[in-house]
Amino acid sequence: MVSVDKAVLLVQLITFLLAVPMVWVLFLKPLIRTLSNREKYITDTLDKVEKDRDEMQKLKEDYEIKMKEMSLNAKAALEKAVAEGEKSRHEIIETAKAEGHKLIVDAKKEIDAEKVKAIEDVKGAIVDIAVIAAEKIVKASMTKKAQTDIVKDAIENIGKN
Numbered sequence: 001m002v003s004v005d006k007a008v009l010l011v012q013l014i015t016f017l018l019a020v021p022m023v024w025v026l027f028l029k030p031l032i033r034t035l036s037n038r039e040k041y042i043t044d045t046l047d048k049v050e051k052d053r054d055e056m057q058k059l060k061e062d063y064e065i066k067m068k069e070m071s072l073n074a075k076a077a078l079e080k081a082v083a084e085g086e087k088s089r090h091e092i093i094e095t096a097k098a099e100g101h102k103l104i105v106d107a108k109k110e111i112d113a114e115k116v117k118a119i120e121d122v123k124g125a126i127v128d129i130a131v132i133a134a135e136k137i138v139k140a141s142m143t144k145k146a147q148t149d150i151v152k153d154a155i156e157n158i159g160k161n
Helices: 006-141 144-160
Strands: none
C-alpha cells in the first residue's frame, strides 16, 4: 500500500498554504489588475468610439442640413436676382417708351410750329407779291387817291383774316 509520511504531508501543506498567498500577491493580483485595467481601457475605448460615431453622425446631419439651407439660400438669391433683373428690364423698357413718346410729341409740336411759321411766311410772301402786282396794275390805271383807298382797305382786310 501507499504510505504517506505525515511530516512530508505537513510540510507540503504548509508550503502550499504559504505559496498560494505568495502566488496570489506576486502573480495573480497584478495579473488580475492588469487584466482589469485592460478591460477598462477596452471598454472606455469602445465607449469613446461609440460616442465619436454618434458625434460624427450628428455632424453629418448638421452638415447636410446646412448644405440644404445654403442651397435654398443660393436658389432664393438667384431667383431674387432674376426678378430684380426682370424688374430693371421692364423699367428700362418703360422709360425708353416714355422717352420715345415724349420725343414724338415734341417732334410733332415742333413740326406744327414750323408748319404755322411756314404758312405765315407764305402768307406774307403772297401778300407782298399781291401788293407789288396790285401796285403795278393800279399805277397803270388809277389815280393816287384810289390807290391809297385800295391799299388801306387791303390792310384792314388782312388784319381781319
